[in-house]
Amino acid sequence: xxxxxxxxxxxxxxxxxxxxxxxxxxxxxxxxxxxxxxxxxxxxxxxxxxxxxxxxxxxxxxxxxxxxxxxxxxxxxxxxxxxxxxxxxxxxxxxxxxxxxxxxxxxxxxxxxxxxxxxxxxxxxxxxxxxxxxxxxxxxxxxxxxxxxxxxxxxxxxxxxxxxxxxxxxxxxxxxxxxxxxxxxxxxxxxxxxxxxxxxxxxxxxxxxxxxxxxxxxxxxxxxxxxxxxxxxxxxxxxxxxxxxxxxxxxxxxxxxxxxxxxxxxxxxxxxxxxxxxxxxxxxxxxxxxxxxxxxxxxxxxxxxxxxxxxxxxxxxxxxxxxxxxxxxxxxxxxxxxxxxxxxxxxxxxxxxx
Amino acid sequence: xxxxxxxxxxxxxxxxxxxxxxxxxxxxxxxxxxxxxxxxxxxxxxxxxxxxxxxxxxxxxxxxxxxxxxxxxxxxxxxxxxxxxxxxxxxxxxxxxxxxxxxxxxxxxxxxxxxxxxxxxxxxxxxxxxxxxxxxxxxxxxxxxxxxxxxxxxxxxxxxxxxxxxxxxxxxxxxxxxxxxxxxxxxxxxxxxxxxxxxxxxxxxxxxxxxxxxxxxxxxxxxxxxxxxxxxxxxxxxxxxxxxxxxxxxxxxxxxxxxxxxxxxxxxxxxxxxxxxxxxxxxxxxxxxxxxxxxxxxxxxxxxxxxxxxxxxxxxxxxxxxxxxxxxxxxxxxxxxxxxxxxxxxxxxxxxxx
DNA sequence: AACCGACATCGAATCGATTTGATGCAGAGA
DNA sequence: TCTCTGCATCAAATCGATTCGATGTCGGTT
Numbered sequence: 001x002x003x004x005x006x007x008x009x010x011x012x013x014x015x016x017x018x019x020x021x022x023x024x025x026x027x028x029x030x031x032x033x034x035x036x037x038x039x040x041x042x043x044x045x046x047x048x049x050x051x052x053x054x055x056x057x058x059x060x061x062x063x064x065x066x067x068x069x070x071x072x073x074x075x076x077x078x079x080x081x082x083x084x085x086x087x088x089x090x091x092x093x094x095x096x097x098x099x100x101x102x103x104x105x106x107x108x109x110x111x112x113x114x115x116x117x118x119x120x121x122x123x124x125x126x127x128x129x130x131x132x133x134x135x136x137x138x139x140x141x142x143x144x145x146x147x148x149x150x151x152x153x154x155x156x157x158x159x160x161x162x163x164x165x166x167x168x169x170x171x172x173x174x175x176x177x178x179x180x181x182x183x184x185x186x187x188x189x190x191x192x193x194x195x196x197x198x199x200x201x202x203x204x205x206x207x208x209x210x211x212x213x214x215x216x217x218x219x220x221x222x223x224x225x226x227x228x229x230x231x232x233x234x235x236x237x238x239x240x241x242x243x244x245x246x247x248x249x250x251x252x253x254x255x256x257x258x259x260x261x262x263x264x265x266x267x268x269x270x271x272x273x274x275x276x277x278x279x280x281x282x283x284x285x286x287x288x289x290x291x292x293x294x295x296x297x298x299x300x301x302x303x304x305x306x307x308x309x310x311x312x313x314x315x316x317x318x319x320x321x322x323x324x325x326x327x328x329x330x331x332x333x334x335x336x337x338x339x340x341x342x343x344x345x346x347x348x349x350x351x352x353x354x
Numbered sequence: 355x356x357x358x359x360x361x362x363x364x365x366x367x368x369x370x371x372x373x374x375x376x377x378x379x380x381x382x383x384x385x386x387x388x389x390x391x392x393x394x395x396x397x398x399x400x401x402x403x404x405x406x407x408x409x410x411x412x413x414x415x416x417x418x419x420x421x422x423x424x425x426x427x428x429x430x431x432x433x434x435x436x437x438x439x440x441x442x443x444x445x446x447x448x449x450x451x452x453x454x455x456x457x458x459x460x461x462x463x464x465x466x467x468x469x470x471x472x473x474x475x476x477x478x479x480x481x482x483x484x485x486x487x488x489x490x491x492x493x494x495x496x497x498x499x500x501x502x503x504x505x506x507x508x509x510x511x512x513x514x515x516x517x518x519x520x521x522x523x524x525x526x527x528x529x530x531x532x533x534x535x536x537x538x539x540x541x542x543x544x545x546x547x548x549x550x551x552x553x554x555x556x557x558x559x560x561x562x563x564x565x566x567x568x569x570x571x572x573x574x575x576x577x578x579x580x581x582x583x584x585x586x587x588x589x590x591x592x593x594x595x596x597x598x599x600x601x602x603x604x605x606x607x608x609x610x611x612x613x614x615x616x617x618x619x620x621x622x623x624x625x626x627x628x629x630x631x632x633x634x635x636x637x638x639x640x641x642x643x644x645x646x647x648x649x650x651x652x653x654x655x656x657x658x659x660x661x662x663x664x665x666x667x668x669x670x671x672x673x674x675x676x677x678x679x680x681x682x683x684x685x686x687x688x689x690x691x692x693x694x695x696x697x698x699x700x701x702x703x704x705x706x707x708x
Numbered sequence: 709a710a711c712c713g714a715c716a717t718c719g720a721a722t723c724g725a726t727t728t729g730a731t732g733c734a735g736a737g738a
Numbered sequence: 739t740c741t742c743t744g745c746a747t748c749a750a751a752t753c754g755a756t757t758c759g760a761t762g763t764c765g766g767t768t
Contacts, residue, residue, distance in 0.1 A: 007723090009725090017748085018747065018748045018749070019726095019748090020726080020728095020747075020748060020749075020750090023726060023727085024726095024746095024747090027726075029727085030727085030746090031744095031745060031747090036746075036747080050500045050501045050502070052725060052726090053723090054476050054477065054725090055409075055413045055416070055418065055478055055725080056413060056724030056725030056726080056753090057724080057725055058409055058753095059409050059412075059413045059724075059725070059755085060726045060753050062753075064409065066457070066478075074443060079442070080439065085429065085434065088429055088433070089429035089430035089460070093428075093429075096471070097472075099473075101457050101458070101473050101477045102457065103457050103458075104456045104457075104458060105455065106447070118450070118453050119453075122453070123408065123455045124409055124420075146404045147404045148404070241653070243653040271654070272653070275653075275654060275656070279657075299595070299597040299626070300596055300629060302629070303633075361755080362754065363755090371718085372717065372719070373718090373719090373754095373755080373756095374718060374720090374756080374757075374758095375718070378716095378717085378756095383756085383757085384757085385714090385715055385716060385717090386716070386717085387716060390716080407753095407754055407755065410723095410753075410755030410756080411755055412723095412755090413724065413753085413755070413756090414723050414754085414756045415755090416723075709768105711766105711767085711768085712765105712766090712767080713765095713767100714763105714764090714765090715764085715765105716761105716764100717761085717762080717763100718759105718762095719759095719760080719761095720758090720760100721757090721758080722755100722756085723754105723755090723756090724753105725752100725753090726751105726752080726753085727751085728749105728752095729748105729750095730747105730749080730750100731747085731748075731749095732746090732748095733745090733746085733747100734743105734744095734746105735743090735744095735745105736741105736743080737740105738741085
């Protein structure tokens with residue numbers, strides 16, 4: 001009593017009212033005389049009571065106000081990608097004012113995860129957001145379903161009972177591809193996001209290209225094919241990081257018959273390619289054109305601006321936030337697909353005349 | 355019953371045992387006959403029961419398994435800094451296996467925050483971590499104290515009842531300063547982290563230098579002073595971002611009597627300075643030396659390696675994780691101060707001979 | 709045969725709040 | 739004066755689990 005923190009019952013006793021009345025004084029849900037409320041609040045202040053314990057409230061209401069965000073990768077890697085960060089910021093900004101908190105659930109260090117994440121199994125959450133392109137055989141997804149937690153999937157494949165939020169990246173890729181083709185390029189190479197857990201690094205064989213597991217590289221490659229691009233090489237990277245783009249750029253630009261244009265599946269990869277080109281003494285875009293994906297502002301490339309396809313990251317976060325809200329009010333929100341916009345920068349131009 | 359999810363009581367009824375026995379079957383805390391446990395687990399599987407509801411467990415135990423991390427800034431800005439990310443990754447990696455989740459609590463968009471963050475006020479958490487250098491007058495800190503939530507403060511000022519985790523950045527700054535002085539530099543400029551909520555941009559006046567509110571720039575400046583550096587200019591930036599470093603670099607290196615060395619309070623700022631120097635046609639380190647703080651790997655500067663003072667970011671996260679664990683077992687963990695290590699890269703050298 | 713201890717199981721209290729339905733009281737209308 | 743209405747208040751049930759203390763049963767010891 002003296003040692004532990006005061007409870008609503010203590011406050012009610014001190015104010016000389018019942019627990020229910022004290023509850024009403026805090027929640028305001030129900031009729032209460034102003035004088036009584038004041039008395040309760042005064043007693044609470046005197047006891048240094050900091051408001052109703054959220055645990056009790058949660059048990060009663062069945063709501064925790066927590067949105068679990070499954071990163072599907074280690075934070076270290078995932079959060080070096082501004083794409084994740086900006087979306088998460090948009091999400092947190094939308095959710096915060098609604099009283100929701102974001103619980104980070106990082107992926108396992110071993111890939112594919114051998115054991116289920118204990119947090120997915122046991123953490124309290126009202127809604128889960130898979131921000132990593134979920135697939136149907138995802139073990140985490142199965143667990144969330146069993147627990148009865150509504151799921152929002154970002155850029156994943158369409159799944160039964162899951163709210164989708166996506167971007168038109170296939171269309172965006174096609175636009176980007178058409179832009180590059182329109183400049184007159186014929187020898188075009190592609191630097192892709194990882195195909196699966198293997199996260200290989202190197203030029204992908206036709207066999208490898210036929211077994212792309214993850215949705216995002218598949219869609220973006222398909223979009224480029226739609227544009228009519230027949231790449232001279234498709235280079236797979238282990239993650240969307242500058243250094244992997246650099247490695248790919250060196251590999252693609254060092255050999256004979258180098259491509260005149262390189263299209264990367266992310267701006268981070270593309271910026272690595274630009275850096276590699278510069279290191280090799282190649283001018284961008286005079287000697288080689290480079291295009292990316294996402295539409296980020298990359299200060300270290302300035303004054304160059306990457307040609308890219310912009311996705312509305314903050315809006316993506318906001319859309320997810322609204323979907324969370326809708327799920328909490330018992331609605332089944334519609335799947336949303338956000339459009340992308342071609343951004344022509346300074347890193348693409350006509351191919352060199354030889 | 356049929357509509358809502360099954361509870362432990364339903365499982366117990368189906369298995370023909372009491373609720374307490376069913377609880378024992380799941381928790382394993384107490385003697386139970388293997389046959390009985392099997393019966394309960396079978397009944398649970400038949401009912402599609404996914405294990406005890408964490409809300410109920412939490413109310414009883416008073417523990418939520420959630421660690422609140424107060425970012426103290428917008429995610430967007432804060433997470434563009436690899437320092438925060440890597441530390442957060444270390445923290446999440448340590449906490450995850452212990453069954454703790456990380457709840458992100460972003461700072462308000464308006465600065466200083468006019469209203470209290472509702473999450474600080476009401477979110478469930480066992481421990482709060484202030485990763486942004488807390489000051490004594492922090493409103494969030496007061497709220498957390500009132501709620502009786504133990505607080506861990508990273509790189510903040512020493513505060514009553516708060517567990518400190520810090521780095522020896524004052525000492526590190528001194529080592530870095532000695533290194534630069536030892537090379538023979540006399541005209542040294544400093545690019546600092548923001549002094550307070552105002553987040554000004556530009557050369558700081560002596561008056562301004564006397565009223566630094568935030569701990570980190572104050573300590574790092576003090577460390578450089580300890581080394582015997584009397585800077586020709588101290589340039590304050592609004593945030594630790596590449597573009598702000600670039601702005602500062604342009605301002606400091608464009609005028610007459612430019613400094614021969616620039617020391618920045620973060621690697622991100624320092625890398626901006628390097629980029630600015632390159633844009634101005636200055637060679638690093640032949641024309642100007644640049645040093646940073648944190649010891650990050652910045653792929654876009656390669657093959658250059660920034661001279662810097664490394665802090666053990668992953669270890670910092672791990673130390674915080676262990677402090678959380680200690681606080682949960684009722685101990686009062688000792689404050690920890692991690693040491694830094696001078697890393698001499700390729701961006702510092704002797705001053706140009708004129 | 710009486711007793712004791714170990715062990716499995718159960719009933720009931722507990723955690724801290726919300727919420728429903730009941731109660732009491734005051735003022736208005738007949 | 740009696741009743742009816744409306745409002746403030748309260749007692750008790752509820753949310754879903756954990757845990758303490760009690761009960762019952764069985765085997766073994768003296």
